[in-house]
Amino acid sequence: MIAEVQTAQFDTLKLDCGATLRGVTVAYESYGELNRERTNAILILHAFTGDAHAGGIDHEGKPGWWANMIGPGKAFDTDRYFVFCANVLGGCRGTTGPSSINPGTGRRYALSFPVITIRDMVRLQKALVDHLRIPRLLAVTGGSMGGMQALEWAVSYPDMVEACLPIAATARHSAQQIAFNETGRQAIVADPDFNNGDYYDGPPPARGLAVARMVGHITYMSDESMREKFGRRLRNRETVSYGFDIDFEVESYLRYRGSQFVGRFDANSYLYITKAMDYFDLTNGAPSLAAALEKTHSRFLVISFTSDWLYPSYQSLEIVNALRGRNHDVTYCELSSSYGHDAFLVDVGEQTGIVSGFLARVAREAGIDSAKVAPS
Amino acid sequence: MIAEVQTAQFDTLKLDCGATLRGVTVAYESYGELNRERTNAILILHAFTGDAHAGGIDHEGKPGWWANMIGPGKAFDTDRYFVFCANVLGGCRGTTGPSSINPGTGRRYALSFPVITIRDMVRLQKALVDHLRIPRLLAVTGGSMGGMQALEWAVSYPDMVEACLPIAATARHSAQQIAFNETGRQAIVADPDFNNGDYYDGPPPARGLAVARMVGHITYMSDESMREKFGRRLRNRETVSYGFDIDFEVESYLRYRGSQFVGRFDANSYLYITKAMDYFDLTNGAPSLAAALEKTHSRFLVISFTSDWLYPSYQSLEIVNALRGRNHDVTYCELSSSYGHDAFLVDVGEQTGIVSGFLARVAREAGIDSAKVAPS
Numbered sequence: 001m002i003a004e005v006q007t008a009q010f011d012t013l014k015l016d017c018g019a020t021l022r023g024v025t026v027a028y029e030s031y032g033e034l035n036r037e038r039t040n041a042i043l044i045l046h047a048f049t050g051d052a053h054a055g056g057i058d059h060e061g062k063p064g065w066w067a068n069m070i071g072p073g074k075a076f077d078t079d080r081y082f083v084f085c086a087n088v089l090g091g092c093r094g095t096t097g098p099s100s101i102n103p104g105t106g107r108r109y110a111l112s113f114p115v116i117t118i119r120d121m122v123r124l125q126k127a128l129v130d131h132l133r134i135p136r137l138l139a140v141t142g143g144s145m146g147g148m149q150a151l152e153w154a155v156s157y158p159d160m161v162e163a164c165l166p167i168a169a170t171a172r173h174s175a176q177q178i179a180f181n182e183t184g185r186q187a188i189v190a191d192p193d194f195n196n197g198d199y200y201d202g203p204p205p206a207r208g209l210a211v212a213r214m215v216g217h218i219t220y221m222s223d224e225s226m227r228e229k230f231g232r233r234l235r236n237r238e239t240v241s242y243g244f245d246i247d248f249e250v251e252s253y254l255r256y257r258g259s260q261f262v263g264r265f266d267a268n269s270y271l272y273i274t275k276a277m278d279y280f281d282l283t284n285g286a287p288s289l290a291a292a293l294e295k296t297h298s299r300f301l302v303i304s305f306t307s308d309w310l311y312p313s314y315q316s317l318e319i320v321n322a323l324r325g326r327n328h329d330v331t332y333c334e335l336s337s338s339y340g341h342d343a344f345l346v347d348v349g350e351q352t353g354i355v356s357g358f359l360a361r362v363a364r365e366a367g368i369d370s371a372k373v374a375p376s
Numbered sequence: 377m378i379a380e381v382q383t384a385q386f387d388t389l390k391l392d393c394g395a396t397l398r399g400v401t402v403a404y405e406s407y408g409e410l411n412r413e414r415t416n417a418i419l420i421l422h423a424f425t426g427d428a429h430a431g432g433i434d435h436e437g438k439p440g441w442w443a444n445m446i447g448p449g450k451a452f453d454t455d456r457y458f459v460f461c462a463n464v465l466g467g468c469r470g471t472t473g474p475s476s477i478n479p480g481t482g483r484r485y486a487l488s489f490p491v492i493t494i495r496d497m498v499r500l501q502k503a504l505v506d507h508l509r510i511p512r513l514l515a516v517t518g519g520s521m522g523g524m525q526a527l528e529w530a531v532s533y534p535d536m537v538e539a540c541l542p543i544a545a546t547a548r549h550s551a552q553q554i555a556f557n558e559t560g561r562q563a564i565v566a567d568p569d570f571n572n573g574d575y576y577d578g579p580p581p582a583r584g585l586a587v588a589r590m591v592g593h594i595t596y597m598s599d600e601s602m603r604e605k606f607g608r609r610l611r612n613r614e615t616v617s618y619g620f621d622i623d624f625e626v627e628s629y630l631r632y633r634g635s636q637f638v639g640r641f642d643a644n645s646y647l648y649i650t651k652a653m654d655y656f657d658l659t660n661g662a663p664s665l666a667a668a669l670e671k672t673h674s675r676f677l678v679i680s681f682t683s684d685w686l687y688p689s690y691q692s693l694e695i696v697n698a699l700r701g702r703n704h705d706v707t708y709c710e711l712s713s714s715y716g717h718d719a720f721l722v723d724v725g726e727q728t729g730i731v732s733g734f735l736a737r738v739a740r741e742a743g744i745d746s747a748k749v750a751p752s
Contacts, residue, residue, distance in 0.1 A: 254559065
C-alpha cells in the first residue's frame with residue numbers, strides 16, 4: 001500500500017484568535033475507498049510531531065506512524081473503511097504553518113503566523129471533509145494531541161461524528177503538561193540561532209530544538225520501558241569514562257533522537273503546536289466538562305494506558321465520567337502496557353481488537369455499509 | 377540561631393578516577409554542641425543544588441534548606457545533637473569545585489576539574505569528620521543525593537556510622553533519572569556562552585542553565601502539587617494572549633525559578649554533580665545490592681514519599697529489601713504526601729516524629745549521651 005500525499009487548498013480560514021488566514025493548504029493521505037453513500041470515512045488525527053503519513057508506506061519505503069493500526073484487516077480496516085489523515089494546521093509537513101510563505105508578503109510567516117488552537121486545526125479538517133464531500137464521519141480518532149482533536153470534533157461538529165475515539169488524551173492540559181511544553185519552548189527560544197523565529201535563511205535553532213525533543217522523549221516513555229530498553233547499560237565501553245562524553249546507552253539514544261528530530265521538524269511549528277495543546281480546554285467556558293459534552297451525539301471509545309504518566313488514566317476517566325453523567329454511549333478501556341505514552345503507537349495488540357470491535361458495532365448500529373470489499 | 381560558615385583545608389584528596397586533588401577546601405556549618413565523648417554528631421548531606429547552610433538562619437536572614445528539621449526540639453534536635461553539614465565536593469558554595477582556583481595553575485579549573493563520584497564526596501566528608509575529631513557518627517542523613525551519600529557512608533565506612541537515614545533516595549540512578557540529568561547537561565553545553573566550560577571571564581551559560589533548572593523543577597514536584605499550586609490559572613490576565621508571552625502561572629513560575637537559579641549556581645558544578653549522581657551505584661561491582669550492603673553495621677531508617685515520581689518508593693524498597701535480606705536493622709516508612717520529591721524538604725510533619733523517635737532509639741541502644749542540654 002503506497003501512500004500518496006495529496007493536498008487541498010482553501011481561500012480563507014477564520015481562527016479563534018480573530019485573524020483570518022488566506023491561502024491555506026492541507027496535506028493529507030487516504031487509504032481504502034469510500035462507499036457509495038460516503039459514510040464509511042474515518043479521520044485519523046495525528047499527535048504533536050506526526051504528519052499525514054499515518055498508514056501504508058511512502059515512496060521512500062517509510063511506514064506510516066500508525067501503519068500497525070491502518071490497513072487491510074487491521075484496526076482501521078482499509079477493506080471496510082475509507083481512512084484518511086491530514087497534517088495539522090501550524091505543522092511543517094505540507095499543511096500551512098509558520099514555515100509557509102505568507103501570500104500577503106511573499107515571505108515565510110515565522111512568528112507573524114497567528115497563534116492557533118486545537119479548534120482551528122479541527123476547523124481546517126472540517127473544510128477538508130467538506131471538500132471530500134463526506135457528509136458525516138464514521139469516526140474521528142487519534143492518540144495524544146490527536147485525541148484532543150477528536151474530542152473537539154465531537155463537540156464542535158456534533159452532527160458530523162458518529163464515533164469518537166480519543167486515545168491517551170485529555171480534555172485539557174494540566175499544569176505539569178504545560179510545564180513540560182514551556183520548557184521545550186524556552187529551550188528553543190534560548191538558542192541564539194532562533195533569532196526571534198527568523199532563522200529560515202540561516203541555521204535553525206538546532207541545539208534548542210534537540211533539547212526540547214529530549215525532554216519530550218523522556219515523557220513519552222515510562223520509567224519501566226526506559227529501564228527495560230537501556231537500564232544502566234554503558235555505550236560501547238566497559239567502565240564509565242570519567243568525562244562528559246556519552247557513558248550510558250540512554251544518553252546516546254536521547255542525543256540521537258534530539259539531533260535526528262532537527263532534520264524533520266520546524267522549531268516554529270514546535271512553538272505553535274505546543275501552545276495550541278496548552279490552550280486546549282474542551283470545557284471552553286462551559287460550567288463543566290459534562291456541560292461542554294452535552295451537545296455531542298457521538299458514541300465514545302476512550303482508551304488510556306497504565307504506564308502513561310504524561311497523559312495519565314485519570315485524565316481519560318475525567319472525560320468518561322463527564323460523558324456518563326450525561327448518559328452518553330461511552331466505553332472506557334485502560335490497557336495494561338509498560339510502554340508509557342508511546343503505547344498507543346507501539347503496543348497496539350489489545351488496542352486493535354477493541355477498536356475494530358467498537359467500529360463494527362458503530363457501523364452496524366448506524367446502518368453504515370462497511371462490508372468487506374472483495375479483492376479486485 | 378545564626379549559622380556561621382566555617383572551612384577546613386586538606387592537602388590532598390584521592391579520587392575514584394585516579395586523580396589526586398591538591399589544596400581542597402570544605403565549607404560547613406554546625407548547630408548544637410558535641411558531647412564529651414564526641415559521639416552525638418549527625419552529618420547532614422545535601423541534595424544536588426543545596427549547600428552547607430542546612431539549619432538556622434544566615435547573616436542575611438535566610439533560613440537553611442532544612443531549617444524546619446534542624447533546631448531545638450526539631451527532628452535533628454540541636455539541644456541533643458551536634459548537627460553539621462558540608463557543601464559537597466564539586467559544588468560552588470564554598471567547597472572546592474570546578475569554579476575553584478587550581479593551585480597548580482592559578483586559574484579556575486573549569487572542565488579540567490576531575491570527574492568526581494558520590495564516593496569522592498563522602499571521602500572528603502570523612503576527612504572533615506576526622507578533622508573535627510569525631511570518632512563515630514551517630515547518624516548520616518539526607519534527601520535525594522544526600523540520601524545517596526548517606527548510603528555510601530554506611531558502606532564505605534561501616535564502623536563510622538551508627539545510623540543511616542536515606543530519604544527519597546536510591547541505590548542507583550535509573551535510565552529515566554540519567555535521562556533527565558543528561559537533558560539538563562545538554563541544555564547547558566548547547567548554550568554558546570558555555571564556551572566549553574571557560575565562561576568565568578564572560579557571561580555564564582545562563583539560558584542553558586535556566587532550561588536545565590526548569591526541567592529539574594518539574595521533576596521535583598508532583599502532577600498533583602502542580603495542579604494545586606497552579607492548575608490552569610492565567611498569569612495577570614483574563615484570557616489567553618494568543619502569543620508567546622507568559623499565559624499561565626506555571627510558565628511564570630518556571631521562568632522565574634530558572635532565571636533565579638543562574639545567580640546562585642555554577643553551570644560546571646551542574647555538570648559535575650549530575651554526573652556523580654548518574655555514576656552512583658551502591659552495588660559497585662558486588663554481585664548484588666544485598667552483597668554490597670553486607671558489611672554495613674548501621675541501623676537504617678529509609679523514608680520515601682507516595683507522590684515522589686523522581687525517586688519513587690520502589691527504589692527505597694529495593695534498599696530496604698536488600699538490607700532485610702541480610703538481617704540488618706531497618707525501618708521503612710512510605711509517607712503520604714502530594715508534594716512529590718520536594719516532600720522531604722517541605723512536608724516534614726510526619727517525617728519529624730519518625731526521625732526523632734528513630735534517633736532517640738539509636739542513641740539509647742548505642743549508649744550515647746544525648747541528654748537535652750539545659751538552657752545556659
